[in-house]
Amino acid sequence: MQSSLSAFDLARLQFAFTVSFHIVFPALSIGLASFIAVLEACWLKTRKPFYKDLCLFWSKIFAVAFGMGVVSGVVMSYQFGTNWSGFSSFAGPVTGPLLMYEVMTAFFLEAGFLGIMLFGWNRVSPRAHFGATLMVAIGTLISTFWILASNSWMQTPQGFKVVDGHVVPTDWFQIIFNPSFPYRLAHMAIAAFIVAALVVAATGAWHLLEGRRDAAVKKMFAMALGLLLVLAPLQAIVGDAHGLNTREYQPAKIAAIEGIWDTEQGGTALNLFGLPDMEAQTTRYAVKIPHLGSLILTHSWDGEIRGLKSFPAEERPNSTLLFWTFRVMVGLGILMIVLGIAGWWLRRRGTLYESRAFQRFALAMGPTGFVTLLAGWITTEAGRQPWVVYGVMRTAQAVSPLTAQQVSVSLMTFVVVYFLVFGTGIYYMLKLMRTGPALPAAPIVPATRIANQPTNQPANQPARRPTHAADQLIDA
Template sequence: MFGLSALDLARVQFAFTMSFHILFPAITIGMASYLAVLELCWLRTGRQVYVDLYHYWLKIFAVTFGMGVVSGIVMAYQIGTNWSYLSEFAGSIMGPILSYEVLTAFFLEAGFLGVMLFGWTRVGPGLHFASTCAVALGTLISATWILAANSWMQTPQGYAIEGGRMVPADWLAIVFNPSFPYRLVHMVIAAYLTTALIVGASGAWQLLRGRDNPAVRKMLSMAMWLILIVAPIQAVVGDFHGLNTLKHQPAKLAAMEGHWQNEGGRAIPLLLFGVPDMQQERTKYAFGIPHLGSVILTHSWSGQIPGLKEFPRDQRPNSLIVFWSFRLMVGLGLLMIALGAWSLWLRRKRDGEARLWRARPFLRFALWMGPAGLVAILAGWTTTEVGRQPWVVYGVLRTADAVSPHGAGPLALTLALFVVAYLFVFGTGTVYVLRMIRKGPQRFELQRPPEGGPGEERTPMRPLSAADVDNDDDLSEDGRGGR
């Protein structure tokens, strides 16, 4: 298939399925916490606007959560089928970590998700809020275990090799490996930014079409406050993460910067543009800012980092891919900071928050930034995974040695089937979510279901009734919500 080897096809297949999967948990991590905040605000203030927003985003969360579960199951099977030598060599470490994720996180989410989705009229306010918090906590625990496994593959610690296999020697060192704290915080903040950008874009879209109501204003305002606060924090966390990468994965950092070799005591420029050439071992058309690379990478005026030429050719990541994926992520991060700063500037003007609802250029910018968090996550994940190559367990197991002994033909066939199935299933789900977002928040009318019994009607809930779009049209516009 296009001259690709079995190894190339296995990597492409994993990258394709992983790219779909990572987006849905990123949304649900941020959305679950957002729902918990909305319900807490309602419990403290009793304002109807928080109830309306909760039920609006709850439907979207339900569908996204379902798509995340489905795409995650595929990943587990794919590791066993396409990367069997990885499972055999490192399974005694990775297997328990992934099992802990199911036992501690997935069971918690599944146990309280039903109460969260269908228990609004069936349990008390305190129990329902506790269920929402439990689901939000479950998403964070899930991210913790998944990031622990991936971080261990990036910076392996606490293992021994016995009988040609990796076995655990120190579980604390395995879980709390050197890159784990930075990756976990970086990913969770990215999930919160992704949710805030989607919520803000939804509010901007509604306002641009003249649908101005308290719920739309509130969700836009909350999203902009979060972006304003969290986007700069993400930049600081990214800086610490970069220093950790310099210490433990210097070849990856050199590839990110398109840096090939040091010249005496000369400082490193920050390249804004360039085309790294792996064959010629240079970055063509390089354009950079003198000394700024040293300042950012080493926190000194003329510090240096190892160049790619200091590493054997067969241990260098593809600098062209990593160079531009990293710049795409950073560029989008800077635009997020700009969006938050613009919202603050509008709030501080004489008309106060009113300008936030009426400034059409700002609203268009917020709308176009809606998918920026998702794109930034994909770019960051590409930087992380391609930058790790040619290792699957860094410095221990090469990717070429971890792949199953399949031929190119079966891998090409299954890849084609994955592309067709994913585009149909998740394409349909995405269109459905966009339809729900387009409707905008409606006033939620509390109606307790009939008790049932002789002579009384009772219609059972459908499994997807939490994500039903058409029934929203029946919601009363002047009824009072509450419990």
């Protein structure tokens, strides 16, 4: 494979490719695990059968997403040793134990109770089964905790010293609860719930458009929209707090995200749109709103934002990339808020299940959670460059001594295998979503009752369509 890219560039591209495939599956499984636990709690409390039908339906999709997340995660772990041995040697004393804690506390918990959750419905008591489901949901959140602790330490490292070219931990509390960790943990956990809510809402919208009006479809549609109504605005608030934290600890990232090259005195304008040019050191065709940058990024009218020119050229992130990935994330986030509010308004009017235009909107929004998630992670990780451990170790120092040919061969192999394996898994999940939850069983009416039932139906008037019993349960 002839390429002008170096082994370093190809190694970064390979890791970006594999982590992009990986992150979507854990995000979906984190959200679905908690959603299934809520559904099962509702079933235990009400004993309404459609809650159990929804548990069984979404458990199948969760199992596929969980399996693909585990497989893709193992591949990523191996890459630390193959492509990034410099990083493993330098930072392994911190990142290694954090990943071990994730396996020991979260993965073992999930693996231990997953079998009961998926196959124990008729083998253990309902309360024991709910306990297993709850343990799996808690395990996914514990996994999020440790993974974000490790990644956040790379963004805002503290609690260590460097001895003989290796990181030596000095304070594990500071390492885990580093300055960016609380914001990034909240941001990621909410993002996972939003991803799952959008998938559930889109699945419900699909079946409503196909004509289903049973209780299971209506309930999952309404529950997902209710979650979006709460979480989408909350995510904007958490994102704002995260931005303030990033400005304090990674000011170059903020300047690159906003396409700000010169430090403006007395208030910074916000570049709504534009084309950042790294070579010319300017943002071309910028559409500016005076002082709005200061209001958003410093919460003051005349707050000062350092421009990219105040940082050495070799320490500037790629503004051309970050400027647009951030705006994709924010733009789709605004649409999610609109979706939640519109669903609430239609529900109040009593037309939520009949508005086909809104259902098409919800269906179209289904994949946007994944797009927003990937755009956010690209913004976070590319914005950290050229550092792998911010301010401590450069990414170029972390790469293994490989040739471009070696990395390109493994990259091509990953592309082919990932599209075959995970493409098949995604196709199967979409097929399950299209099938939908089980249809409720029709009530059995004795034949004698049907034969003796009086009717006042005129002979020339067509018979009424039977009303499904489940339609009467949805608002209970």
